[in-house]
Amino acid sequence: MSKKDFFIGWAEMPDADRRFFLKAGAGLLIGAAGVAGFVAASQRPVGRGTWDLATFKAFTGIVTASPYPMLRTRDIDGQVRTALLVCQTKCGVDLRLQNMAGKAVVINGSLIQRVDHASIAVADGPEWIREADAPVDPALAFPTPEPLGEITLAGEILDSKCWFGAMRPGEGKVHKACASLCIRSGIPPAFFARDARDNAALLVMTENGGRFGESLLAHVADPVEVTGAVSRAGNVLLLDVSADSVRRV
Amino acid sequence: MTHGYRAVSWMPFKKRYDFWVVGGILTYIVSFVIATIATQPDGESLTELQILIRATGTLAFLMLSFVLVIGPLARITPRFRPLLFNRRHLGVATFVIALVHAALVILWYHGFGTLNPFVSLFASNPNYDALAGFPFESLGVLALTIMFLMAATSHDFWNANLGPGLWKALHMGVYLAFALVVAHIALGALQFEKHVAYTVLLIVAVLAVVGLQFAGVLASRRPVDAAADGWLSVGEGAEIDDGTAVIVRPAEGEAIAVFRHGEEIYAVSNVCRHQAGPLGEGRIVDGCITCPWHGFQYRMADGTSPPPYTEKIATYATRIVEGRVEVSAMPNAPGTPQAPSRLRSAP
Known part of the structure; x- marks a missing residue:
């Protein structure tokens, strides 16, 4: 008996094992692509939400702190919209709002939007909010629920x-x-x-x-x-x- | 073997093996990302990082399942032994993919908040007393911990220093890890993804692993051979192919591999000291008994690995009675020289 017809990892590979190993390798690649495609294609759609992280813009409107920090603005799609205010990471902006509640402000942030629902991830640092230079549209005042x-x-x-x-x-x-x-x-x-x-x-x-x-x-x-x-x-x-x-x- | 250790004892076959493994991993991940983006409605696809979380999670599960079926497949047919030879690299690769999955989950789901991410991992879902709501992340952490221990001790250094018994027992933990991963998926991803394909895939993987394990055990199971006056009958010496063995199993102790080398009959333990491979399914190569799993070798005359290696296995006395081979049921101490029997007297 020799090494030529018995597989040993450190010796030369027998021809029969070499052929099988090549077929198994090719089958592995094809199988990996096929299974990955099937598993991925079976995932359910997850909704139309978007967050353009790279685009920061100024949103002008009236801000409130209750019940949560929110901004009423026309700067999302031209309509009067209410956007929830959040941080860039996992936190709210309650403590950063300080004495701005109820005032006309300009907020710098990136828009998170899902159909009619909007949120503004405000910029890090103290420059994220300032009082508006001019009076804003009274329609942006928060309505009584x-x-x-x-x-x-x-x-x-x-x-x-x-x-x-x-x-x-x-x-x-x-x-x-x-x-x-x-x-x-x-x-x-x-x-x-x-x-x-x-x-x-x-x-x-x-x-x-x-x-x-x-x-x-x-x-x-x-x-x-x-x-x-x-x-x-x-x-x-x-x-x-x-x-x-x-x-x- | 044990004369010295390197991180990886590279040889051409291992490089070819790893080439296919890396190729398979990259093919799966790239295909998963492309297929996800291509098949989801426009604007409704997953975020890129969440695609990677799913790609690595599903890949780690499939790789773990594959690692577990290689052993039984190699017992059922020798054709799969090349896949067994470098299985530890596949196991370590599985751990690395699972680790990437865990790292992405901890970063994306548990990072950037007011809690330490590792506290969040265990505390964000407190429903430990509910089944459907159970915090499945903890099961994944347990499975990953077991896989880490196995990956860290996969080297022959640990095999030799822990001893084959303890090392084997530790690495049987892979079955617990597999069970934990199955529960991790069933109580996690399957609670969100309701497509029947996922449930079917999980069940098929579990049935394949469990079914092939049973088939492998059945394929390698041998009935106990009866001994008379301490001797076990092996069969007609002429019926043993040259360079191969017949395996006999005494009522107590390890199975015995009885080899024929020309006209000489040798008997040794059937259990390789490396990873308990079945030596009786091996061959005599270059005058040494050679394990079919990883190519460990032992001299026929004394069951000792040729220098510089030092592994030793038990030898057994044999005798020829009217052309029939018999082997003693009592082993000699490992490494004890034992003269062979001869089927025919030397001319």
Whole structure:
């Protein structure tokens, strides 16, 4: 018996094993491409959210701090829109807003947008906000929320920044930890509701009219049912609930 | 073997093996990225980093599954032994891909917040008491830890210094790692991606690993051979092909490989000291018994690796009774010289 017909890694490879090894290698490459293509093509679409990280622009409007930092502006698409204000990373801007609430301001940031929902990731550093040089359109003043009634909704609690486009996907179980970290760090939580007719809506969540604390974190990204009061403030829907009313389904 | 250690004892076959492994990895990742971008609706694709998280995650699982089926495939057919020879490189590559997956997840999902990313990894999802909501990340961390221990001890240095038994036991942890990864996927990605293809792929991979393990065990299982007066019957000496062995299994102790070399009959333990490969499925090459898994060699006369190597295996006495070969059920101490039996007297 010789090394010529018995495979030993440190010796010359037998012809039969060499042929098999070449076929196996070629099969590996073809199989890798095929399986990768199949697995990738089976992923579900994750939504139309975008975040143009590279483009910073000035947004002029009126800013508020309650229930979350928001800016009413025409500088998104020419219409009066409300944009949630967040940091470039996973944090809110409450502490950076200081005494600017209620004033006409110019904010420097990059736009995160998903269809009608918008958020502005404000620039780092103190230059992110300044008072506007001239008076702004009075229509940009924040409207008093209009109560729409009590409702029970089924859906998912998520963080607004990721779902608007900072991440794709920005929802579901795999994104749960990130959403939890974002909300813990000050990003406004939102409720994505879908009814039996597949109508979907996104509502910014509040507790007793103010911002949510960590009481919501255990339920983030789970399939849940909530009961609360819905109101409309401009183009933003608000859902005021108690964390105790959140129920996993 | 044990006379000295280098990080990698390169040889032409290992380079060819690694070439295909790296080629397969790159092909998978590039194909995954292209297919994701090409098949998602315009403007609705995943972010680039999240595509890489999925590409590396799915690839690590497929590679781990493949690593686990190489062993049984090599037991079922010798054709797969070339894949077994350098399997440790494939295992280390699997760990590296899994590590990249974990690093990207920690950076993207757990970084940039007010919590330490490693605290966030375990604390962001507190639902440890729920099944569907279970924090699947922790299962992935456990699996990665096991894979790290295995990758770190994959070198022959650890094999020799931990001893084959402990080393083998440690590396059996790969099955626990595989189970943890399956749970990590089932309680994580499959809770979001509902396409039936993912569930089918996971089930097929699990069935392939479990099924081939059973098939491999069945293929290498041997009934216990009965001993009479301490001697086991091997069979007609003329029926043993020159340079090969017949494996017999005593009621107690290791299986025995009975080799024929010309007219001489030698018997040694069937268990290679390197990674417990089946020596009886090997050959006599250059006058040495050669393991079919990694080419470790032992002299027939005393079961000792030729210098400068030092591994030793047990030898056994043999005898010829009316043309039939018999082997003693009692092993000699490893490395003990043992004279061969002769099928025919020397002229």
